[in-house]
Structures are given as C-alpha cells and as structure tokens.
Amino acid sequence: MKAVVCKAWGMPDSLAVEELPELAPGPGEVVVDVRAAGVNFPDVLIVQGKYQFKPALPFTPGNELSGxxxxxxxxxxxxGIGDKVIGFIPIGAFAQQALVPARALMPMPPGMDFDTAAAITLTYGTSHHAVVDRAGLKAGETMLVLGAAGGVGLAAIEIGKALGARVIAAASSDDKLAVCREHGADATINYSTEDLREAIRLATGGKGPDVIYDPVGGQYAEPAFRSIAWRGRYLVVGFANGEIPKLPLNLALLKGASLVGVFWGEFAKREPKANMAAMRQMMGWLAEGKIRPHISGRYRLEETAQALNDMAARKVTGKIVINP
Incomplete structure (x- = not known):
C-alpha cells in the first residue's frame, strides 16, 4: 500500500510517497482502507517537529480519516469487514491503509459521504470542546471568532449558532468573511482593513463579546482580550499566526475574565466518554443541518505536500482532504 512518509523534520516538500507493506491488526485494532483523510494545521507543524506531539521518525502524518x-x-x-467508519489516530492517516484502535473508531452515519466524515473529528471536536465544554456558551450570548474562515473557525461559528448565540466572525479577507456568513455568522470584521478594537466595540454596542475563540494568536490576541465583556471567557485554541502572544494579566482582573486553555486531543484521551457524547450531539446537529463541514479542496495522496503548503499559506477555507 502507498503512504506518505516523513523521514526527517522539515517542510512539507520533503515528504515522500512510498510503497509500504500492507497492515495487519493486532489485539483491539482494526485496519481501515482510507477513503479520505482530513488535513489540519497541526499536520504542518508535526512534520517540522514543532508540535506538542513529536512522533519517532520515520512516520506517516495525518490523524483524522474515514474509510x-x-x-x-x-x-x-x-x-466487521466492510463497515464504514470514522477514525482519529495520532499518526498514519495519509495512506491507503491505516491501523486504528477500535476505541478510536465510530460508525459513519447513514448517508454521510467519506469526505465529510473525514472533516468532522478534529475541527468540530476541538470547537465543541472549546465552545460547549470550556466556555459554556449560552443562548443569547455573543461570541467573537478569530481566524473564522479556517476549519475550527467555521466549526465554532456553526456550533455557536446551534446553541443560540450571536456570532461575530473575524478574518483577513472579504472572500473569507463571505464564507463565514454562509455558515451563519451574524456580523463580520475584516481585521486586515479595520481596527479590531473599534470594530468589536461597534459590533457589540460597547459591551464586548462574552466568549472569544482564538485559534490564531499573534497580534490580534491583546486587542481582542482588551475588548472582552465582563466575566468573558477567552479560549486559547492555537497559534496559527506562529506567534504565542504575551497578554498583560491585569486585563483578566479588570474584566473579571477567564483565560481558558483548549487541548482537544488531550481531552479526548483523558475523557473519552465525554468526547463521544460530544460527537453524538454533533452527529445529531449534522443530521438536522445545523452543522455542515465546508470542504474547499481535495488532493490525491501524491499531492499531500501541496495540501500542507496551502494550509501553511492560509489559502484554505474550512477543510481540505486527502483522497488516497
């Protein structure tokens, strides 16, 4: 079977597609013929050795799959053989076959296509854990989503709307904001052309957002946090900007606000029952049309490096998938 192989830490162009032996399952394991594998920003970091999780070399990247x-x-x-499934694994999804612990599998709902199934675990899992579990967003509250046109950002918008909240989407271009509006955003901010603090003030009538969802970090974190509402919750989701911001902690004191860390992978490992309950709720929302993953690109296995480069260059809206 063919698989993408990372032999040394480096940029995506250093990845190779190689012929590897077919996989055989051990106790508690299942081999899945991969039909689609979701691409996520952490994949870009993992192949460079810059992520929290650093696998031993050589390895096959990719962690969310359907097949x-x-x-x-x-x-x-x-x-059983022939069952359609969704899986999440630490590594190994960018391949024609993947070895998945049975506990990391769930059945694909009837009528779901493989690309959608491969686009829901990490992005929607992260955003559900952040918005529902960590922030406790309530109906009638306002949430600001930074980097809103990315995979986790669009998921956060849809989850916020499913909960009955008002959602403000902030992104770097009008084209990206148009996608955010298609997925339910009530108001939008282009932080490439608008002053972020002033735009937040106008969009919230001076109150500030109750929840701020930040997968970006960098220069927008402090002005966003300065704008948060009393008792607001600032969700630290990631640092796609590449810069980990340093926030003055007196801001948390002045606003009675909380800085809340979000690490879905660790949550899923430590609290698997809670994670599966969240996934079941989202599958229900999917069936009701409340969430609908936006897949903006599909790539062959041999185009995996290009997919990761596009992700790194922020050319992606929503999700992209590899079709081995």
Whole structure:
C-alpha cells in the first residue's frame, strides 16, 4: 500500500510517497482502507517537529480519516469487514491503509459521504470542546471568532449558532468573511482593513463579546482580550499566526475574565466518554443541518505536500482532504 512518509523534520516538500507493506491488526485494532483523510494545521507543524506531539521518525502524518474496515484484530467487538467508519489516530492517516484502535473508531452515519466524515473529528471536536465544554456558551450570548474562515473557525461559528448565540466572525479577507456568513455568522470584521478594537466595540454596542475563540494568536490576541465583556471567557485554541502572544494579566482582573486553555486531543484521551457524547450531539446537529463541514479542496495522496503548503499559506477555507 502507498503512504506518505516523513523521514526527517522539515517542510512539507520533503515528504515522500512510498510503497509500504500492507497492515495487519493486532489485539483491539482494526485496519481501515482510507477513503479520505482530513488535513489540519497541526499536520504542518508535526512534520517540522514543532508540535506538542513529536512522533519517532520515520512516520506517516495525518490523524483524522474515514474509510472501510479491511481487517479486524482479536478482541474487537462491534466492527466487521466492510463497515464504514470514522477514525482519529495520532499518526498514519495519509495512506491507503491505516491501523486504528477500535476505541478510536465510530460508525459513519447513514448517508454521510467519506469526505465529510473525514472533516468532522478534529475541527468540530476541538470547537465543541472549546465552545460547549470550556466556555459554556449560552443562548443569547455573543461570541467573537478569530481566524473564522479556517476549519475550527467555521466549526465554532456553526456550533455557536446551534446553541443560540450571536456570532461575530473575524478574518483577513472579504472572500473569507463571505464564507463565514454562509455558515451563519451574524456580523463580520475584516481585521486586515479595520481596527479590531473599534470594530468589536461597534459590533457589540460597547459591551464586548462574552466568549472569544482564538485559534490564531499573534497580534490580534491583546486587542481582542482588551475588548472582552465582563466575566468573558477567552479560549486559547492555537497559534496559527506562529506567534504565542504575551497578554498583560491585569486585563483578566479588570474584566473579571477567564483565560481558558483548549487541548482537544488531550481531552479526548483523558475523557473519552465525554468526547463521544460530544460527537453524538454533533452527529445529531449534522443530521438536522445545523452543522455542515465546508470542504474547499481535495488532493490525491501524491499531492499531500501541496495540501500542507496551502494550509501553511492560509489559502484554505474550512477543510481540505486527502483522497488516497
């Protein structure tokens, strides 16, 4: 079977597609024929050795996938050959076959296509954990989403709307903001052309947002945090900008505000039952049309480096997938 291989830390162009032995499942494991694999910003960092998780070399990157069960190992119940499944693994998804622990699988809902199934675990899982679990966003509250046209950003918009909140989307171009409006944003801010603090003030009538969802970091973090409402919750989701901001902590004191860390991967590992309950809620929202992953690009396995380069260059709106 063919797989993308990272042999040394470096930029995506250093990745190779190689022929590897077919996989065999061990106890509690399932081999899946991968039909689609979601691409995420952490994939760009992992191949450079810059992410929190640093796998041993060589390895195959990619962690969210959908496909068809090819083989089932001992002690696996509930899955059989030919079943359509969704999986999340630390590494190994950018390949024609993936080895997945049965506990990291869930059945694909009837009628769902493979690309959508591969686009829901990390982005929507992260945003649900952030918005519902960590921020406790309530109906009638206002949430500001930075980097709103990315995968987690669009997911946060849709989840906020599903909860009955007002959502303000901030992104770097009018084209990206148009996509945000298509996914439910009530108001938009172009922080490339507008003063962010003033735009937030106008969009919230001077009150400030109750929740700020920040997967970007960098220069927009401090002006956003200065604009937060009393008892606001600032969600630290990631640093796509590449710069980890240093916030004056007196701002949290003055606003009675909370800085809240969001690490979905660790949450899913430590609290698997809570994570699966969240996924079940989102599958219900998907069936109701309240959430709908936006897939803006599809790539062949041999185009994985290009997919990661496009992600790094912020050319992506919503999600992109690899189709092995």
């Amino acid at each position: 068809v069960v090819r083989a089932v190992g001992p002690d696996v119940a509930g899955y």
